[in-house]
Amino acid sequence: MAYYTSNAEHPIDIVNIASLENRVKARMDRGAFGYIREGAEDEWTLRENTRAFNDLRIAPRVLQGIDHVDLSTSIFGIDLKTPIIEAPSAAHGLAHVKGEVDTAIGAAKAGTLFAMSTYGSTPVEEAAAAAPEAPQFFQLYMSKDDGFNEFLIKKAVKAGVKAIIMTVDSTLGGYREEDIVSHFQFPLPMPNLAAYSASDGVGKGISEIYAAAKQDFVPSDIAKVKDMSGLPVFVKGIQSPEDAIVAIQAGADGIWVSNHGGRQLDGGPASISVLPAIAKAVNHQVPVIFDSGVRRGQHVFKALASGADLVAIGRPVIYGLNLGGAEGVKSVFDHLNMELSITMQLAGTKTIEEIKKTTLL
Template sequence: MAIVNGYKQNENEKKLDILNLPELEEKAKQIIPTGGFGYIVGGSEDEWTLRANRQAFTHKQIVPRALSNIEKPELDTNVFGLPLKTPIMMAPTAAQGLAHVEGEKDTARGVAAAGGLMAQSTYSSTSISDTSAAGNGAPQFFQLYMSKDWTFNESLLDEAKKAGVKGIILTVDATVDGYREADIINNFQFPIPMANLTKFSEGDGKGKGIAEIYASAAQKIGPDDVKRIADYTDLPVIVKGIESPEDALYAIGAGAAGVYVSNHGGRQLNGGPASFDVLEDVAKAVNGRVPIIFDSGVRRGSDVFKALASGADLVALGRPAIYGLALGGAQGVQSVFEHLGDELKIIMQLAGTKTIADVKKTNLLNIKY
């Protein structure tokens, strides 16, 4: 157990014996300090949208297919020109040092071992270069919380490009922070420095609350910013936080190379729709022009299947991977990804789908209870 500024960081490094991903939350709660756990698990206000993210997956059903004459489903896919062993990727999740002493470095190792795509946050506990190096050549994206200070943005983008990231995720649904009551109750302040903030004038993130961190973020983000980032980096820019067909088309028109359907895991606009409930309409509007990433509420292989069948090209995992990180470090993250992949293969077999391309052609039943 490491201790930084009085905060206990786990050092576990082990494979996990997982029954299911939902059970990991309670196990992680036992070892992550209260303030850190509250920050990780919490949603905004009374967490209606957070709960809706899970409930939404019951709004569509998978039809079993018999006599399909297939075996051994395959998870391999290719998105953004990147060959991947799984359509499950790591969502850009901040401050992973709250869960484990190695933070994003161990997450990158675990995701790489599972053959997935890693996305690291501006508000990471470890630097862009260190996180990238830990992945040992596996593909990674960098997620930008755009600052009011463009020189700071350039500094991060320069490091990301030098580190060899394959794309930039621009988060646009967090120009202010959601009202997260768990952080208020716990009087939570980040105990661990954020590596990407220590290197520049915005401070180190240590000893600050989430509202103070977001105060440095740009409150005005428009289509010109998408183009500016794409031109500056010469990398694909994926716009994250899309919840409507109109905004998806707006992002593509601004030059986005990808659309990321997400409500920030229920952490921002409480009372907004579940991400899964809007995915199909967004995908119909995009109509294959750019790849679609989806997250929010994913806990089961059937969730991944339904998201892919509803138009997603990649399905991102957030909290469960962080719980795996806390419980087992890099091997724990790998265990989470592999368990979810195993569940997905079972669903694919029973649904008569051999490949991810087959899954994406599947018609689901639309029945809301």
């Protein structure tokens, strides 16, 4: 059966990011929407990811002589117009016919970084070619088959990606009940898988896809990915200071603090709750990227003030993609940048570096 989804291509009006969810729910296939939106089990951690930002407070500052702010920043010498980047997520083709191609274009128009998933709906080289002027990272879900890992990494390197995101918190999938209720199966090919296996990936369920994933991660896997790629490697899915230290000692070039948007271990802490301790343990040895639960510009501010160097968003990008294609993706970044700019000025911070020196209450 053919799968139909959005072909919208226009900017979208946004009052707030949270409101996008219901707009997309009303126009999207139930199973596909559920897969994108859901969290694990009771979804407590999913909700806590956003709620926990309220435990941190920003001190308003005045008399700072600020009439405009500067959102620009950089990572590994890559200049970005905003500290807000796109978090890698699977199967953008569920949300829009152009999938990751439009997401990459939208991120490029926003002057930010796009991260492509192993489980994308688009070949990594096509997403890279869609926005050749923009920086892109590649998220690797390691397989039990090292031949596949090396094949995929070389494919990404050839496409011009600037770093590898090694995801280590998905040795198996969290128990996601919405997929069970809807009997969700991926209705679209996963071309990065198909390129190696000659299987088109159509009809694979969540459990089948995870069955091929590597589960017995050890620190030496970091060096293995570095050797295969010759690129900086971020280790994604870090939720404790101890794991951050182990990853850095094993050669990680960056730490990505994330609980997978509440999709893995329900009952775990909010990502923002563990960020300060992890950042303290990292102690500026490598960059720190943060995601999970970000829905406001003030959330971005709080994450940066808690030790993050960049802040990534996942579901909001997919919602913008569904509602407006590449321009909808740009609209999401534009809205969060607007909110962040207001927060910065009212908090008396002119630059991203000044946010990082801010003490939250």
